[in-house]
Amino acid sequence: xxxxxSLIREQLEKDREEAVALLQDWVxxxxxxxAEESIQTxxxxxxxxxxxxxxxxxxxxxxxxxxxxxxxxxxEFAGSPNVVGVWKGSxxxxxxxxxxxxxxVPAGDSAQWSDDPFSGKxxxxxxxxxxxTDMKGGNLSSLLAVSVLQKLGVKxxxxxIFQSVVEEESGGAGTLATILRGYKADAALIPEPTNMKIFPxxxxxxxxxxxxxxxxxxxxxxxxxxxxxxxSLAVVQAIGRLEKExxxxxxxxxxxxxxxxxxxxxxxxxxxxxxxxxADLVKLEGRMGVAPGEQMEDAKAEMAAALKALAExxxxxxxxxxxxxxxxARWVPGAVAEDHPLMEILxxxxxxxxxxxxxxxxxxxxxxxxxxxxxxxxxxxxxxxGVTQVAHYxxxxxxxxxxxxxxxxxxxxxxxxxxxxxxTN
Amino acid sequence: xxxxxSLIREQLEKDREEAVALLQDWVxxxxxxxAEESIQTxxxxxxxxxxxxxxxxxxxxxxxxxxxxxxxxxxEFAGSPNVVGVWKGSxxxxxxxxxxxxxxVPAGDSAQWSDDPFSGKxxxxxxxxxxxTDMKGGNLSSLLAVSVLQKLGVKxxxxxIFQSVVEEESGGAGTLATILRGYKADAALIPEPTNMKIFPxxxxxxxxxxxxxxxxxxxxxxxxxxxxxxxSLAVVQAIGRLEKExxxxxxxxxxxxxxxxxxxxxxxxxxxxxxxxxADLVKLEGRMGVAPGEQMEDAKAEMAAALKALAExxxxxxxxxxxxxxxxARWVPGAVAEDHPLMEILxxxxxxxxxxxxxxxxxxxxxxxxxxxxxxxxxxxxxxxGVTQVAHYxxxxxxxxxxxxxxxxxxxxxxxxxxxxxxTN
Numbered sequence: 001x002x003x004x005x006s007l008i009r010e011q012l013e014k015d016r017e018e019a020v021a022l023l024q025d026w027v028x029x030x031x032x033x034x035a036e037e038s039i040q041t042x043x044x045x046x047x048x049x050x051x052x053x054x055x056x057x058x059x060x061x062x063x064x065x066x067x068x069x070x071x072x073x074x075x076e077f078a079g080s081p082n083v084v085g086v087w088k089g090s091x092x093x094x095x096x097x098x099x100x101x102x103x104x105v106p107a108g109d110s111a112q113w114s115d116d117p118f119s120g121k122x123x124x125x126x127x128x129x130x131x132x133t134d135m136k137g138g139n140l141s142s143l144l145a146v147s148v149l150q151k152l153g154v155k156x157x158x159x160x161i162f163q164s165v166v167e168e169e170s171g172g173a174g175t176l177a178t179i180l181r182g183y184k185a186d187a188a189l190i191p192e193p194t195n196m197k198i199f200p201x202x203x204x205x206x207x208x209x210x211x212x213x214x215x216x217x218x219x220x221x222x223x224x225x226x227x228x229x230x231x232s233l234a235v236v237q238a239i240g241r242l243e244k245e246x247x248x249x250x251x252x253x254x255x256x257x258x259x260x261x262x263x264x265x266x267x268x269x270x271x272x273x274x275x276x277x278x279a280d281l282v283k284l285e286g287r288m289g290v291a292p293g294e295q296m297e298d299a300k301a302e303m304a305a306a307l308k309a310l311a312e313x314x315x316x317x318x319x320x321x322x323x324x325x326x327x328x329a330r331w332v333p334g335a336v337a338e339d340h341p342l343m344e345i346l347x348x349x350x351x352x353x354x355x356x357x358x359x360x361x362x363x364x365x366x367x368x369x370x371x372x373x374x375x376x377x378x379x380x381x382x383x384x385x386g387v388t389q390v391a392h393y394x395x396x397x398x399x400x401x402x403x404x405x406x407x408x409x410x411x412x413x414x415x416x417x418x419x420x421x422x423x424t425n
Numbered sequence: 426x427x428x429x430x431s432l433i434r435e436q437l438e439k440d441r442e443e444a445v446a447l448l449q450d451w452v453x454x455x456x457x458x459x460a461e462e463s464i465q466t467x468x469x470x471x472x473x474x475x476x477x478x479x480x481x482x483x484x485x486x487x488x489x490x491x492x493x494x495x496x497x498x499x500x501e502f503a504g505s506p507n508v509v510g511v512w513k514g515s516x517x518x519x520x521x522x523x524x525x526x527x528x529x530v531p532a533g534d535s536a537q538w539s540d541d542p543f544s545g546k547x548x549x550x551x552x553x554x555x556x557x558t559d560m561k562g563g564n565l566s567s568l569l570a571v572s573v574l575q576k577l578g579v580k581x582x583x584x585x586i587f588q589s590v591v592e593e594e595s596g597g598a599g600t601l602a603t604i605l606r607g608y609k610a611d612a613a614l615i616p617e618p619t620n621m622k623i624f625p626x627x628x629x630x631x632x633x634x635x636x637x638x639x640x641x642x643x644x645x646x647x648x649x650x651x652x653x654x655x656x657s658l659a660v661v662q663a664i665g666r667l668e669k670e671x672x673x674x675x676x677x678x679x680x681x682x683x684x685x686x687x688x689x690x691x692x693x694x695x696x697x698x699x700x701x702x703x704a705d706l707v708k709l710e711g712r713m714g715v716a717p718g719e720q721m722e723d724a725k726a727e728m729a730a731a732l733k734a735l736a737e738x739x740x741x742x743x744x745x746x747x748x749x750x751x752x753x754a755r756w757v758p759g760a761v762a763e764d765h766p767l768m769e770i771l772x773x774x775x776x777x778x779x780x781x782x783x784x785x786x787x788x789x790x791x792x793x794x795x796x797x798x799x800x801x802x803x804x805x806x807x808x809x810x811g812v813t814q815v816a817h818y819x820x821x822x823x824x825x826x827x828x829x830x831x832x833x834x835x836x837x838x839x840x841x842x843x844x845x846x847x848x849t850n
Contacts, residue, residue, distance in 0.1 A: 203645060207700045218813070219690030219712040220628060220789035223683075229694050230665075233658050240655075258648075265644030267700040269654050269707065272693040275632045275753065276712035279692055287644040287701035328700065364645035388643065 004152075005352060008411045011148045012404050019144055020127065020400060022046070024120035026136045027129035031102050036080045036166045039102055043164045047085030050147060052162065055084045059177035067180070069371060071171030071330045082174050083164040084183060087146065093157025093419035097188035097378060098142035098410075099175060099368055101168030104131030105392050112394035126397040133386030137398035138191025138406065139164065141385055145410035153424030156414060161185055168368050171329040175368035176375070184376040187342045187417065190369050191384025191406060193391055193398075198350070199382040200343055201254055201362040203262055204290035204333030204370050208303065209283060210235060211323035212271070216280040225278030226316060228271050232282040234314060235307070235322055239264050239286070242306040246299075250291060254338075254362040261362065262289030292335035292362060300326060331366020336379040342417055346383065349412040353405060429577075430777060433836045436573045437829050444569055445552065445825060447471070449545035451561045452554035456527050461505045461591050464527055468589045472510030475572060477587065480509040484602035492605070494796060496596030496755045507599050508589040509608060512571065518582025518844035522613035522803060523567035523835075524600060524793055526593030529556030530817050537819035551822040558811030562823035563616025563831065564589065566810055570835035578849030581839060586610055593793050596754040600793035601800070609801040612767045612842065615794050616809025616831060618816055618823075623775070624807040625768055626679055626787040628687055629715035629758030629795050633728065634708065635660060636748035637696070641705040650703030651741060653696050657707040659739060660732070660747055664689050664711070667731040671724075675716060679763075679787040686787065687714030689728075717760035717787060725751060756791020761804040767842055771808065774837040778830060 012019075029039040044056045058081045065075055080103075089095070107117030107130045114128075115121050121128045127137070146160055161183060165174030212232045217225025243264040255261035264286060271282025290299045304324055311318035336343065338360065350358035365388075369380030385402035437444075454464040469481045483506045490500055505528075514520070532542030532555045539553075540546050546553045552562070571585055586608055590599030637657045642650025668689040680686035689711060696707025715724045729749055736743035761768065763785065775783035790813075794805030810827035 205645065205701065209700075218790065218817075219688060219692055220630065220714060220791075222688045222690045223685050227691070229661065229691050232694070233661060236654065236658060260648050263644060263647045265647045265701060265703060266652070266654050266697075267644055267702050267704055268697040269657070269704070270695045272691075272710075275634075275692040275710040276630065276690060277692050278690060279694070282694065285697075285700040289645060365643065366645075388646075392643075 004415065005408070005412060007152055008148050008408050011151055012144060012407055015144070015148065016404065019140060020122060023127055023136060023140045023403070024122070027120040027127065027132050028118050030118045031104055031131065032106050033103050033170065034079050036102055040081045040083045040164060043102070044083045046143070047083065047162060050085070050150065052085030052087050056081050059173065063180055064173070064177055067176060069176055069332065069375065070173055072167055072173040073170060077166070080166040082166055082177055084178060085162045087160045089156045089158040089160070089418055090421035091157060094187065094417050095159040095161065095185040096414065096417055097161045097163060097183065097185040097372065099163040099165065099188050099190045099372065100135050100139035100142060101166065101174065101368065102139070102164045103166050103169050104134065105169050108394065114395055122400070125400050127400055128395065128397040130396055132396050132398040133193045134391035134396070135192050135384065135386065137386050137403045138193065138384035141191050141403050141406035141410055142189070144404070144407035145414055148407065148411050149414060154415060154420055155422040156418040157421045158418030159185065160414065160418065165368065171331060172368045172371050175371050179371060179376040184378050188369065188372050188378050188380040189410065190367050190380055190382045192367050192382050193386030193388050194363065194383050195387045196383060196385060196402065196406060197359040197361050198343070198346055199361055199363040200336040200338055200340065201292035202334040202367050202369050202382055203292065203362060203364055204296065204331050204366045205287050206290065206296060206326055206330040207285065207287050207328035209285050209325040209327050212282040212284065213320040214278060214280045217278040219276035219278065222278050228279045228282040231316060232269065232271065232284060234310060235284065236266060238306050238310055239266065242302065246302065252362065254360065257361070258364065262291050264288045290333045292333045294333060296330070296332065332370030332374050333366065334370035334373040334380055336373070336381055340379055342379070342381055345413050345416045346381065346409070349409045352412065353409050429840065430833070430837060432577055433573050433833050436576050437569060437832055440569070440573065441829065444565060445547060448552055448561060448565045448828070449547070452545040452552065452557050453543050455543045456529055456556065457531050458528050458595065459504050461527055465506045465508045465589060468527070469508045471568070472508065472587060475575065477510030477512050481506050484598065488605055489598070489602055492601060494601055494757065494800065495598055497592055497598040498595060502591070505591040507591055507602055509603060510587045512585045514581045514583040514585070514843055515846035516582060519612065519842050520584040520586065520610040521839065521842055522586045522588055522608065522610040522797065524588040524590065524613050524615045524797065525560050525564035525567060526591065526599065526793065527564070527589045528591045528594050529559065530594050533819060539820055547825070550825050552825055553820060553822045555821055557821050557823040558618045559816035559821070560617050560809065560811065562811050562828045563618065563809035566616050566828050566831035566835055567614070569829070569832035570839055573832065573836050574839060579840060579845055580847040581843040582846045583843030584610065585839065585843065590793065596756060597793045597796050600796050604796060604801045609803050613794065613797050613803050613805040614835065615792050615805055615807045617792050617807050618811030618813050619788065619808050620812045621808060621810060621827065621831065622784040622786050623768070623771055624786060624788040625761040625763055625765065626717035627759040627792050627794050627807055628717065628787065628789055629721065629756050629791045630712050631715065631721060631751055631755040632710065632712050632753040634710050634750040634752050637707040637709065638745040639703060639705045642703040644701035644703065647703050653704045653707040656741060657694065657696065657709060659735060660709065661691060663731050663735055664691065667727065671727065677787065679785065682786070683789065687716050689713045715758045717758045719758060721755070721757065757795030757799050758791065759795035759798045759805055761798070761806055765804055767804070767806055770838050770841045771806065771834070774834045774841070777837065778834050
């Protein structure tokens with residue numbers, strides 16, 4: 001039997017220059033929200049050239065827009081098509097989805113970048129630019145895994161479904177649309193930047209807005225009013241206690257190393273209009289982590305109960321209850337059993353390729369994997385090259401060796417998961 | 426000897442219609458900051474017709490703009506002249522300043538007013554409109570006190586100096602300019618809306634801005650960052666402790682009825698940009714009350730020390746000290762001895778006119794009196810018609826009877842304070 005690992009590594013090295021050029025093309029294409037058409041068209045062409053059945057479409061319609069898991073700041077997706085490429089297997093094998101998002105967050109202040117934020121510049125084995133790590137590098141690993149097997153003449157039994165989706169950064173409407181269009185598989189890999197840690201579980205999250213009320217008065221007689229700023233302190237503290245309760249009861253060993261596995265972050269505070277007036281309104285905006293396996297609705301109910309309980313310690317909150325609103329982005333948590341066969345394969349191939357044991361953890365953030373697991377009966381595992389420390393930051397980059405190493409692990413994993421029908425080697 | 430009180434009251438009643446018409450003219454004139462020229466010109470004409478030497482000028486110059494007590498959002502006062510009218514006495518008597526501001530705060534949302542905010546409408550003995558209470562009604566009381574004595578042929582020994590100033594609502598640059606122009610007197614009355622309570626002491630105040638720092642991180646790993654919102658809680662609490670300390674040590678009986686005589690109000694909070702990011706900066710804006718007799722610089726030093734002490738309980742504040750900035754408006758505190766002769770006269774005339782004992786308190790807010798006391802050696806007492814509950818609010822009004830009653834008290838007070846040289850009665 002051929003030493004597939006060597007063959008794959010060798011082939012990937014041969015293809016390296018071409019692969020880097022492709023990633024440069026992708027990174028140079030500023031596919032921020034609403035501007036994904038050009039890169040998606042280009043990816044569709046690449047998939048077509050690789051022999052996939054290509055499906056490029058602009059998502060729309062009531063089923064999507066009214067879906068309980070639909071979250072997006074927009075209702076109209078012209079300029080932001082999804083792309084899916086399918087390579088049918090010979091049959092009998094397990095199918096797999098390779099899912100990745102093509103939308104990138106804005107570059108932010110370009111003055112904080114050493115080069116153009118979309119330079120695609122390669123230096124010291126790193127490729128720079130917005131989206132390099134999050135997550136065009138990982139998408140390339142997936143595509144290389146397929147192409148390297150093709151080049152080596154490996155024909156798989158199970159279907160391979162490559163998904164280049166939009167809207168991940170806004171809560172997953174792109175992946176939701178693929179599910180509503182009928183795409184599902186026996187498992188999914190999502191090469192988000194995990195630094196090649198394997199995340200069978202992903203924390204979900206959802207955004208909330210709290211409105212804390214007070215009663216205005218002149219600052220010189222502030223005791224005649226009720227300060228919404230002071231009341232906000234009590235609210236922030238109550239949320240701190242809720243966070244502690246929710247985390248204390250988690251006993252998943254995957255969380256052992258994390259100080260706060262499912263944080264509740266209050267990221268924005270804003271209230272009051274005049275230094276010498278008592279503030280009558282404060283707005284707090286935050287993000288509540290949701291545990292793998294937890295229902296979003298249960299987490300919402302806990303937040304509502306914690307806010308309601310404020311009235312027991314301070315009658316002001318009975319008179320003027322804190323308003324709670326769930327708005328904006330939301331990511332469904334995801335969980336795959338740690339002994340799922342794909343977990344076993346991935347970990348084994350990781351050792352094979354790197355010589356090290358894989359680190360298995362739970363992700364501190366949500367991915368589209370939660371939707372695949374919850375709605376498409378497709379267990380999703382998140383593992384990929386790149387590090388979150390540079391995602392969403394200036395001078396984002398990815399180490400090219402890591403992209404290739406991930407491709408190598410993925411190629412070996414595909415052979416084992418989907419099964420090999422035939423090879424020409 | 427004539428019963429001056431009866432004569433004054435009678436004459437004021439005779440002049441009532443004319444007086445109300447004048448106040449209507451004033452209130453209909455929307456003399457918000459920057460738009461005081463028209464009303465000041467009209468007041469100058471009135472003073473001239475009453476035989477005063479009139480001084481109308483637009484304040485300017487380095488001496489003013491660089492003065493340590495100069496506070497204003499602007500440096501240029503075209504369109505906002507000051508007016509002073511002086512009636513020289515026959516000599517030997519004590520002089521008095523009747524100081525009042527002509528600038529009014531903006532009307533705000535006119536939908537919250539029952540009538541036009543500058544209607545001057547009279548209904549059920551009340552005159553409505555922005556500035557009616559704060560403080561055109563009080564200014565009219567001062568002017569009527571002078572005119573009624575003139576009509577009754579009373580010639581005073583001491584000088585009477587009527588000051589119609591701008592910029593009180595922004596910290597007193599108008600009154601500062603009168604001081605720099607050389608105006609001073611043996612005492613001053615300022616008919617701000619005290620509901621005829623007599624305020625020998627006035628709380629000063631000054632605005633501050635705090636910048637609380639954190640360190641950004643993703644909300645899902647918020648423990649990797651430092652939340653400026655959480656750190657702000659500690660800052661707000663520290664300021665609460667400072668407020669308590671400062672108030673606990675006040676033992677002035679004038680403050681007995683006030684829960685917090687010199688409050689520190691935090692009126693504005695704003696920080697963080699994204700629900701799922703850890704906030705790295707929070708801005709707090711507030712107003713610090715300054716006790717009568719306290720030096721502004723001492724109060725500032727206490728605030729700085731309280732913020733510095735945060736580092737002792739939380740090393741974060743040693744690494745990232747809270748920034749403190751004094752900005753915007755400032756009112757100097759004022760204090761006159763409770764047994765000052767003018768206090769004694771005022772209280773006695775109050776009983777004479779109303780049959781009730783006067784309430785003597787310390788004001789919860791600053792006035793231009795602090796500047797007169799601190800810089801012009803002119804003890805200032807604040808007492809006037811109108812109630813602060815309607816000042817700065819929609820449907821501001823003043824009770825016309827109160828304006829006349831104040832005029833009556835002021836007229837009798839002027840006779841006694843300045844001394845009567847001669848009468849034709």
